[in-house]
Amino acid sequence: MDNPAAWHPDPTGRHQLRYWDGQDWTEHVSDQGVQAIDADLTKKSTLDTIDDALSFGNRHDPAKIQQQVGDISAANIGSGGETLFTEPILVVNQKVKLIELNNQYSVFDSSGKQIASVNQVGQSTAKKLLRLVSSLDQFLTHKLEISDMKGQVLLRLTRPAKVFKSTVIVSDGTDREVGRIVQENMIGKINFSLQVGQQQIGAIKGENWRAWDFRIEDASGTEVARITKKFEGIAKTLFTTADNYVLNIHRPLEQPLISLVVAAALSIDTALKQDARGLG
Structure with missing residues (x-):
């Protein structure tokens, strides 16, 4: 995806728009024109914990x-x-x-x-x-x-x-x-x-x-x-x-x-x- 930095429909479906920084999807979201931070995505340790919990062997x-x-x-x-x-x-x-x-x-x-x-x-x-x-x-x-x-x-x-x-x-x-x-x-x-x-x-x-x-x-x-x-x-x-x-x-x-x-x-x-x- 070589698109320049811009707002796009949120691929997770959690919000209307999510900001693409040119390389990755960010935690910046927008609903009804109001920008915010996706709070669930700031819990990095939680996702890492999930990753560890799903590991075995x-x-x-x-x-x-x-x-x-x-x-x-x-x-x-x-x-x-x-x-x-x-x-x-x-x-x-x-x-x-x-x-x-x-x-x-x-x-x-x-x-x-x-x-x-x-x-x-x-x-x-x-x-x-x-x-x-x-x-x-x-x-x-x-x-x-x-x-x-x-x-x-x-x-x-x-x-x-x-x-x-x-x-x-x-x-x-x-x-x-x-x-x-x-x-x-x-x-x-x-x-x-x-x-x-x-x-x-x-x-x-x-x-x-x-x-x-x-x-x-x-x-x-x-x-x-x-x-x-x-x-x-x-x-x-x-x-x-x-x-x-x-x-x-x-x-x-x-x-x-x-x-x-x-x-x-x-x-x-x-x-x-x-x-x-x-x-x-």
């Missing part, structure tokens, strides 16, 4: 992580220095929630050791309410922050407000843009290009129409990595928003490609419609 289970790694050849699993950019296999686990108000992921190596965390940042209270009562937030700006276990920010991912196709801007810990992940199509197998400046240095290609499995190629078209979505059973698929992925990097990659490859695995749900659920 244990993401940090080495046995489950080994199960997610599955049949990837043991020969391809080696010590990668236990960092986000050097491990050949990354297991990305989303916190299991009945309703998602904050995107939260943990990133593990193949042995089950957590090496990074992913958190959604910069959400207004209004956006959290939208996530609670509707799926309209999928069209708004999303920001993810990836940190190591010492809290150092490694990557920042920004998906500007969208209507149809997505773009994810990938920046390093100093906010310097590394590159972009740009959605190329909307129908059929979903594909993305990996871009640095005006140059395409790789591509992400969905391998089925639901786009749960992705092949990542370098500029020559050679597969350098693969992202596989792992379901934990039909019940969780139907009734929670949790998504889990395994990123298998076939060989050491240089910057900026490695940052874009890692970012791709951490932003699949953010780049695609978050309510596009599927069973396989």
Whole structure:
């Protein structure tokens, strides 16, 4: 949504108008020409409490992580220095929630050791309410922050407000843009290009129409990595928003490609419609 800041019909239906600041819906509302603050949206702690209450399960289970790694050849699993950019296999686990108000992921190596965390940042209270009562937030700006276990920010991912196709801007810990992940199509197998400046240095290609499995190629078209979505059973698929992925990097990659490859695995749900659920 690239509309300039202005008043629009309230998407929550709670008021006549709500103010769009150019990036997000705000708590400023208007009824019969009288402006006010949506008091319910100022209770940020209440929404965060709801978010915590709707969370369950244990993401940090080495046995489950080994199960997610599955049949990837043991020969391809080696010590990668236990960092986000050097491990050949990354297991990305989303916190299991009945309703998602904050995107939260943990990133593990193949042995089950957590090496990074992913958190959604910069959400207004209004956006959290939208996530609670509707799926309209999928069209708004999303920001993810990836940190190591010492809290150092490694990557920042920004998906500007969208209507149809997505773009994810990938920046390093100093906010310097590394590159972009740009959605190329909307129908059929979903594909993305990996871009640095005006140059395409790789591509992400969905391998089925639901786009749960992705092949990542370098500029020559050679597969350098693969992202596989792992379901934990039909019940969780139907009734929670949790998504889990395994990123298998076939060989050491240089910057900026490695940052874009890692970012791709951490932003699949953010780049695609978050309510596009599927069973396989």
